Amino acid sequence: xxxxxxxxxxxxxxxxxxxxxxxxxxxxxxxxxxxxxxxxxxxxxxxxxxxxxxxxxxxxxxxxxxxxxxxxxxxxxxxxxxxxxxxxxxxxxxxxxxxxxxxxxxxxxxxxxxxxxxxxxxxxxxxxxxxxxxxxxxxxxxxxxxxxxxxxxxxxxxxxxxxxxxxxxxxxxxxxxxxxxxxxxxxxxxxxxxxxxxxxxxxxxxxxxxxxxxxxxxxxxxxxxxxxxxxxxxxxxxxxxxxxxxxxxxxxxxxxxxxxxxxxxxxxxxxxxxxxxxxxxxxxxxxxxxxxxxxxxxxxxxxxxxxxxxxxxxxxxxxxxxxxxxxxxxxxxxxxxxxxxxxxxxxxxxxxxxxxxxxxxxxxxxxxxxxxxxxxxxxxxxxxxxxxxxxxxxxxxxxxxxxxxxxxxxxxxxxxxxxxxxxxxxxxxxxxxxxxxxxxxxxxxxxxxxxxxxxxxxxxxxxxxxxxxxxxxxxxxxxxxxxxxxxxxxxxxxxxxxxxxxxxxx
Numbered sequence: 289x290x291x292x293x294x295x296x297x298x299x300x301x302x303x304x305x306x307x308x309x310x311x312x313x314x315x316x317x318x319x320x321x322x323x324x325x326x327x328x329x330x331x332x333x334x335x336x337x338x339x340x341x342x343x344x345x346x347x348x349x350x351x352x353x354x355x356x357x358x359x360x361x362x363x364x365x366x367x368x369x370x371x372x373x374x375x376x377x378x379x380x381x382x383x384x385x386x387x388x389x390x391x392x393x394x395x396x397x398x399x400x401x402x403x404x405x406x407x408x409x410x411x412x413x414x415x416x417x418x419x420x421x422x423x424x425x426x427x428x429x430x431x432x433x434x435x436x437x438x439x440x441x442x443x444x445x446x447x448x449x450x451x452x453x454x455x456x457x458x459x460x461x462x463x464x465x466x467x468x469x470x471x472x473x474x475x476x477x478x479x480x481x482x483x484x485x486x487x488x489x490x491x492x493x494x495x496x497x498x499x500x501x502x503x504x505x506x507x508x509x510x511x512x513x514x515x516x517x518x519x520x521x522x523x524x525x526x527x528x529x530x531x532x533x534x535x536x537x538x539x540x541x542x543x544x545x546x547x548x549x550x551x552x553x554x555x556x557x558x559x560x561x562x563x564x565x566x567x568x569x570x571x572x573x574x575x576x577x578x579x580x581x582x583x584x585x586x587x588x589x590x591x592x593x594x595x596x597x598x599x600x601x602x603x604x605x606x607x608x609x610x611x612x613x614x615x616x617x618x619x620x621x622x623x624x625x626x627x628x629x630x631x632x633x634x635x636x637x638x639x640x641x642x643x644x645x646x647x648x649x650x651x652x653x654x655x656x657x658x659x660x661x662x663x664x665x666x667x668x669x670x671x672x673x674x675x676x677x678x679x680x681x682x683x684x685x686x687x688x689x690x691x692x693x694x695x696x697x698x699x700x701x702x703x704x705x706x707x708x709x710x711x712x713x714x715x716x717x718x719x720x721x722x723x724x725x726x727x728x729x730x731x732x733x734x735x736x737x738x739x740x741x742x743x744x745x746x747x748x749x750x751x752x753x754x755x756x757x758x759x760x761x762x763x764x765x766x767x768x769x770x771x772x773x774x775x776x777x778x779x780x781x782x783x784x785x786x787x788x789x790x791x792x793x794x
Contacts, residue, residue: 334406338380341783342757343390350387370759378405381773381780383759391754392783395761399583399615399771400656402694402703407775413693422686429458430682437685444692445660448618450611450625452648453664458683463614463655464520467577469677470651470663471511471524474575474608476671479506481606485672510542511575512567512607514550516585516764519577519612528577531585531764546571550588557594564598568605576602577610580626584615586764587737589730595630599647608669611649618657619698619774622708622733625652629732657774659694660687703774707733714770714781721785723792725749736770737763752791758784 349357349371360366377384381404383393396404403410413419418436427434445456457473459465483489489504497504513519513528520526521535527542529535548564551557568576578598582588602609616626623629630647651669655661662683671677698704711733718729718738725745729738740746746766753760763769772780 333376334408334411335377335379339382339390342382342392344755344757346387346389348385348387348389348391348754350385350389352386356386370754375405380404380406381776389757391757391759392780393759394770394772394776394780394784395759396771396773398656398761399620400659402618402657402659402774403697404773404775407693407697409697410690410693413689419686419689422684422689426681426684426686428680428682429685430678430680434685437688440685440688440692444695445662445688446664448624448695449664450627450648450652452645453652453666455667455670456662456664457677458660458662458688460679460681461655461661461684461687462520463612463653463661464522464525466614466653466655466661466663467519467525467528467610467612468522470610470653470665471528471575471577473651473663473665473669473671473677474511474610475506475509476676477608477669478509478574478606480672488673506572506574508544509572509574510545511577512546512548512564512571512573513577514579514582515547516550516582516588517577517579517612518582518584519579520614531582544571546573548576550582550585551590551594552588554591554594557590561594561597561601565601565605568601568607573605573607575608575610577612579612580616580629581621581732581735583769584763586739586767587730587735587769588764589732592630592632595627596647599630599649602650608650610651610653610663612653614653614655614661615771616735617652617654618694619704619707620657620733620735620771622704622711624698624704626732626735627652657694659690660684698774701775706777707774710734710776710778710781711736713778714785717781717785718788721789723789723794725792731770734770734772734776737767739764740766740768742766749788749791753787756787756790758787760784 353371356372357366357369360369372386374384374386377390381392382390383405384390393401421434429437441456441458445458446454449456457469459469493504495504496502500507502508511524511528513530515530517529518531519528521529523540524542526536526539527545530547546567548567549560551560564576567573576598580595599609611627613625613627618624620626621629627647627649651663651665653663660683711731714734715729715731715736718726718736725740727739729736731737740749743766746762746768749768750760750762761769761771770784
């Protein structure tokens with residue numbers, strides 16, 4: 289049932305659309321009352337509290353969502369839209385749709401909503417004078433930054449910097465832009481090492497790069513990534529992406545960029561490390577990019593020991609290790625950064641602290657839950673010349689202000705600790721439930737996934753659960769993934785478990 293990934297596409301023809309609209313209008317669940325009409329003038333914004341439960345009275349997507357999708361398809365891309373949400377009526381862990389349904393959201397804009405919907409701290413901050421000038425205009429930070437930009441980076445964005453990474457470069461807003469610029473920084477650093485750190489590019493290099501030719505364009509240099517990894521859909525990031533062929537087909541790629549095997553089991557880790565060591569030794573590799581959990585590829589895990597050895601291999605070959613935390617970062621795994629788990633298994637506490645600094649990647653990319661994008665990096669990855677890592681925006685003060693509210697709230701409300709607690713509770717409950725078809729239940733924090741027997745079974749489960757009022761997601765070939773907000777509590781986990789159990793027999 290590929291409709292789960294593109295439900296609107298399934299009903300884009302008028303005849304099918306009319307049938308679906310009639311079905312949605314007739315469908316009701318007896319267990320949940322109807323939500324208020326989305327156009328009701330009595331609806332207050334923001335809502336005063338979360339609903340106690342989901343409330344569903346149409347299939348999802350409902351008739352209004354489908355009508356909006358039909359209209360959107362006339363001017364843009366609508367086939368990936370799951371449903372249209374009502375931002376004025378969504379609150380906390382619950383998303384309201386335009387058909388009046390209220391759904392418990394355990395997917396949260398593809399893992400990008402850290403505090404849920406309309407968090408009071410965010411709404412208060414959005415009304416402050418500090419936000420006003422950045423609502424009125426977006427400055428070109430690479431050309432003329434407002435005075436508060438330095439303080440915002442120093443006291444907020446860098447306050448949660450991974451250990452050992454003292455600098456940050458903000459980018460235009462998406463994870464792919466963060467990855468693209470981190471890859472550029474790695475290539476620039478590698479060439480600086482090759483020519484001597486204080487040497488400027490030669491006249492020949494400057495001339496040849498304008499023709500996309502060696503030696504100025506380092507075409508024989510490459511970045512390595514892992515099979516099933518996902519790093520974005522721009523050109524460099526897409527060449528490193530190995531998760532779904534539909535993302536890559538028809539698009540030119542850097543043909544010499546190797547894909548390394550990612551371990552299927554812990555027993556397979558030694559083989560994969562040997563391949564990585566050999567490739568980094570034999571090839572002119574500037575960077576190795578890896579997710580702490582390969583997310584889009586199906587939530588694939590490796591042991592902390594695997595990543596520790598990978599760090600040592602990259603250091604030995606002078607290859608930048610880029611840790612892509614676009615999806616795993618900002619608390620979702622029970623640590624602020626998922627790569628902080630890499631020091632687990634180091635027995636001595638003092639040694640573990642030292643190991644965390646020693647194991648730090650050279651760069652860590654972020655976006656999604658941070659609401660702003662960029663990458664943290666070690667000072668040596670700052671190019672010697674200006675304009676090497678540059679754009680008009682070079683970040684966004686408004687999104688950085690959002691990030692500062694997120695950081696403050698995560699710290700003040702101890703949300704990382706909550707995620708670890710709720711995640712342990714949810715993971716154990718899933719492992720004990722033994723529902724038919726579920727296998728390989730795995731996760732860290734609330735960053736949880738399990739497999740179904742087939743893609744069709746996975747897609748049917750997602751659709752069935754959504755029509756009962758809970759939103760979950762898909763990844764890989766047959767994986768269900770959970771990506772709730774950091775404010776997800778045990779009571780929300782209980783509702784999720786209840787609906788999964790209803791949809792799956794024992």
